[in-house]
Amino acid sequence: MLHLINDRACAPGSLKVTYSALKFFYGTTCPRDWQVLEKVRVPKQKSLPTVLTIGEVHRLIKATRLHHNAALLWTLYSLALRLEEGLNLHISDIDSRRMTVHIHRGKGAKDRLLPLPVSTLEVLRSYWKQHRNGCLIFPSSGRNRKIAAKATSTMAVSTIQGCVKRAAKAIGVHKPVSPHSLRHSMATHLFEAGASQCWIQRFLGHSNLQTMLVYLHLTDDANVDGREQLNHVADRASTDKLFQRFIGRARE
Numbered sequence: 001m002l003h004l005i006n007d008r009a010c011a012p013g014s015l016k017v018t019y020s021a022l023k024f025f026y027g028t029t030c031p032r033d034w035q036v037l038e039k040v041r042v043p044k045q046k047s048l049p050t051v052l053t054i055g056e057v058h059r060l061i062k063a064t065r066l067h068h069n070a071a072l073l074w075t076l077y078s079l080a081l082r083l084e085e086g087l088n089l090h091i092s093d094i095d096s097r098r099m100t101v102h103i104h105r106g107k108g109a110k111d112r113l114l115p116l117p118v119s120t121l122e123v124l125r126s127y128w129k130q131h132r133n134g135c136l137i138f139p140s141s142g143r144n145r146k147i148a149a150k151a152t153s154t155m156a157v158s159t160i161q162g163c164v165k166r167a168a169k170a171i172g173v174h175k176p177v178s179p180h181s182l183r184h185s186m187a188t189h190l191f192e193a194g195a196s197q198c199w200i201q202r203f204l205g206h207s208n209l210q211t212m213l214v215y216l217h218l219t220d221d222a223n224v225d226g227r228e229q230l231n232h233v234a235d236r237a238s239t240d241k242l243f244q245r246f247i248g249r250a251r252e
Helices: 002-007 012-029 035-039 054-062 067-078 083-087 118-131 157-170 179-193 197-204 209-217 227-233 236-242 244-251
Strands: 100-103 112-115
Touching (some): 002 012, 054 067, 054 157, 054 236, 067 083, 067 118, 067 157, 067 236, 067 244, 112 227, 118 236, 118 244, 157 179, 236 244
């Protein structure tokens, strides 16, 4: 623990994970009385999440060269998904008649039903025509990008993480940006557009309203339903411009 604090300068979140692992191992797996573990206290992390403006989100996606990366980034943003939730989307999760998305594999194994913006449906359809996998929306394409149609695994997490960092650097964004920043950004943009705390809480899948308070430090509160605001933020015309360079390939 001292090595992580003094030499590695790890963040409180990383220290907490390590402490929990040590406590579980010596308390349950291989019981041993380490009194020092009872005295260790990890400081709480109070940093605010990184949030991009709508313009920065659009520029980030425009700077993404590959269709599958751009489509996934837009999906993560417009549905405020965690990276694993976006990667594990199945075709059967999309209901275009009701304009909803069923998240089956959310954090804590909790399901939730999300409104589907028109722009996101069009992006997903356009990208699916590139691979036509029978199950996955974001299948692994392999190095030659020819195995996507029959792939049974999703795109790699490291692929999209690296893509976001490269795109952020390319557009001159010096904030610590990650795929999760898109989720924070959409939550903030919905607050700014007028959606209520309770609606955004359900949209994000937070079980505790206390978790939402961080966004109050980033924007003003509001008090209306968020479906209309979601479609406004995920603007269709802007999306057409972002994905114009991929449309021709989808029609081929």
